[in-house]
Amino acid sequence: MSRLDSFIRRVTAQRDVLDHISAEVAGMDGPVIELGLGNGRTFDHLRERLPGRRIIAFDRALAAHGTSTPDPEDLVIGEIRETAPAMAGIDAALVHADIGTGYADKDAATLTWLPELTARLLRSGGIAVSGLPLEHSELAPQPLPASVSQDRYFLYRRK
Numbered sequence: 817m818s819r820l821d822s823f824i825r826r827v828t829a830q831r832d833v834l835d836h837i838s839a840e841v842a843g844m845d846g847p848v849i850e851l852g853l854g855n856g857r858t859f860d861h862l863r864e865r866l867p868g869r870r871i872i873a874f875d876r877a878l879a880a881h882g883t884s885t886p887d888p889e890d891l892v893i894g895e896i897r898e899t900a901p902a903m904a905g906i907d908a909a910l911v912h913a914d915i916g917t918g919y920a921d922k923d924a925a926t927l928t929w930l931p932e933l934t935a936r937l938l939r940s941g942g943i944a945v946s947g948l949p950l951e952h953s954e955l956a957p958q959p960l961p962a963s964v965s966q967d968r969y970f971l972y973r974r975k
C-alpha cells in the first residue's frame with residue numbers, strides 16, 4: 817500500500833470514529849482534549865460535530881491553518897508529556913490523540929506515557945480515540961464502526 821493510500825485510510829478512519837462517538841460525547845459533560853493539533857483538521861471536525869464544547873488542543877508548535885487555530889486559552893504549546901499532566905482530573909468527555917509518527921521507536925517511546933496520561937484526563941465513562949493503541953487497565957477497548965479496520969484506529973472507554 818502506498819503512503820498516500822495509507823494516509824487516506826488513516827484520515828477516513830479518524831473521521832468515521834469521531835463521527836461514531838460524537839453524539840454520545842455531545843450528551844456527556846466535560847471538555848474535549850485534542851492531543852496533536854497539527855494542521856487543525858480534526859480540531860475543526862470536532863468543533864463542527866460538538867458546537868459550543870470547549871476543546872483544548874496541545875502541540876509542541878503551532879502549525880494549524882488560521883481558520884482552525886484555537887483561542888489562546890485553549891491552546892497549550894509544548895511537549896504533551898510535560899504540559900498535559902497539569903490537566904489531570906479535568907474529567908474530559910473525549911481525548912483524541914493523533915500523535916503517532918509511523919516510526920516504531922518514536923511511537924514506542926510515546927506509549928510509555930500516553931495511556932496513563934489519557935486515563936488521567938478522562939472522566940469515568942469518557943471516550944478515548946487514538947491513532948496508537950492504548951493499553952491501560954482503566955481503558956476498555958470498544959468496538960469500531962464497521963468501516964474501520966482493526967488496528968487502523970483505536971477506541972476506548974474509561975472505566
Ligand code: SAM
Binds near residue numbers: 856877
Ligand atoms: N489531527 C491533526 C489534524 O487533523 O490536522 C494532525 C495531527 S499531526 C499527525 C500530529 C501532531 O502532533 C504534530 O503537529 C506534532 O507536532 C504533534 N505532536 C506529536 N507528538 C507530540 C508530543 N509528544 N508533544 C507535542 N506535540 C506532539
